[in-house]
Structures are given as C-alpha cells and as structure tokens.
Amino acid sequence: MFERFTVGARQVVVQAKAEAAELKHGYIGTEHLLLGILADPQDPSAAVLVEAGLDHDAARVVVVRLLGSGGDAQALAAIGVDLDAVREAVEAEFGEGALDGPAGGDQSRRRGWFKGGGGRSPFTDRAKKTLALSLREAIRLGADHIAVGHILLGLLREGDGLAARVIADHGLDVKAVRRAVEARLA
Structure with missing residues (x-):
C-alpha cells in the first residue's frame, strides 16, 4: 500500500x-x-485545518493535555517507581545491559512501515485503520495515489481516534472539513 503514497503522504508517516x-x-x-x-x-489539505484555526501547535497542546508526554518513565515516577533503581537492581542480579534487548543484527534489519522493535507494530489499530481508510478514500475519489488529503479523510472517516476528537473539540465541523479537503484534492 505504501508504494501508492505520495512523497508528502510518506512524510506524514515519518513525521x-x-x-x-x-x-x-x-x-x-x-x-x-x-x-x-x-x-x-x-x-493544501493541511491548510484546510490551519485556515480553520487548528495548526500544529494548537493540536499538539491538546494532545499533550490529553495524553501527557514523557512516556512510561514519567508515569511510573509519578507513582513512586524509580526506573534507575530498578535497572541497577536487575543489572546487579543479571549483569550489565540485561535490559537492553537482543544484541546484534536485529536493529540493522530493514523493517516494514508497520514494524516496530521486536516485530511489533508501533501503529495503534486505529492508526492502521486510518491508513487503510486513506486507500479507500483515494479509490473512492478516483486517485491512483494516496496523498496527504486522503490520510486526513481517513482520519475523519475513522472518527473515533484522538485525532478526530482534537478536530471536533476545536469546534470544527467534520463534514465541512471533509468537503473542503475533497475540494482541494479535486
């Protein structure tokens, strides 16, 4: 599917x-x-959101407010778990680097777009669904490629992820955004 992505759409995934x-x-x-x-x-498709007042900084503020940042270490520290102490204890028992994962070529092997560390996908099910829906949106609109706008339409069509919530909570009419994006893609 990713071979159909435009350079801009691939950049969205990388970003x-x-x-x-x-x-x-x-x-x-x-x-x-x-x-x-x-x-x-x-x-042009991102501009639909930006022109409606939802830019990168505004969206990021909402994402951080809803999910936080800092990952698991910050969350564990908030409940009193000191990961440095845990690492020291494990390494004292099992040797230095015991928590570092497999050594060698695992990191150097090429991974597919959906692959993360250990063969798992870093994409949530909703994100995977969004990317699949972007293909459906491209086909529906008669495009032979998947552009940034198709990914945005996929986000809107998925409708239950945090992205859709950020858009709706910003006061944007999802149907109006959809129409505007489709017009820019045409």
Whole structure:
C-alpha cells in the first residue's frame, strides 16, 4: 500500500513517528498522524485545518493535555517507581545491559512501515485503520495515489481516534472539513 503514497503522504508517516518519539509515546496513534499532517501547513489539505484555526501547535497542546508526554518513565515516577533503581537492581542480579534487548543484527534489519522493535507494530489499530481508510478514500475519489488529503479523510472517516476528537473539540465541523479537503484534492 505504501508504494501508492505520495512523497508528502510518506512524510506524514515519518513525521508521525517523529512526533510520537518526541512526546515519548511508545506507539503511533491517530493523534500523531494528525500532527504529521499539520507539520506541513503548506499542504493544501493541511491548510484546510490551519485556515480553520487548528495548526500544529494548537493540536499538539491538546494532545499533550490529553495524553501527557514523557512516556512510561514519567508515569511510573509519578507513582513512586524509580526506573534507575530498578535497572541497577536487575543489572546487579543479571549483569550489565540485561535490559537492553537482543544484541546484534536485529536493529540493522530493514523493517516494514508497520514494524516496530521486536516485530511489533508501533501503529495503534486505529492508526492502521486510518491508513487503510486513506486507500479507500483515494479509490473512492478516483486517485491512483494516496496523498496527504486522503490520510486526513481517513482520519475523519475513522472518527473515533484522538485525532478526530482534537478536530471536533476545536469546534470544527467534520463534514465541512471533509468537503473542503475533497475540494482541494479535486
């Protein structure tokens, strides 16, 4: 499916991964895809949201407010778990680097778009569904490629992820956004 993605659409996925990493989230969700779309406000489909007042910074503030940042370490520290102490104890018992994962070529092997560490996908089920729906949106609109706008339409069509909530909570009419994006894609 990814061979049908335009350069811009591929950049959305790459940026979504970077957004998740920067927020220290161990997954890529619909909210990260939305942030990836908004990272390029010059894209005509992203501009629909930006012109309606939802830019990257505003969306990111909402994502951080709803999910936080800092990942598991911050959450565990909040309840009194010191990960450095846990690491020291494990390494004292099992040797230095016991928690570092498998050594060798695992990291150097090429992974598919959906693959994360250990063969798991870093994409949530909703994010995977969004990307599949972006293909359906492209086909529905008669396109032979998947552009940024198709990913945004996939987010809107999925409708239950955090990205859809960010858009709706910002006061945007989802149907109006859909119509505007379709018009820009035409």
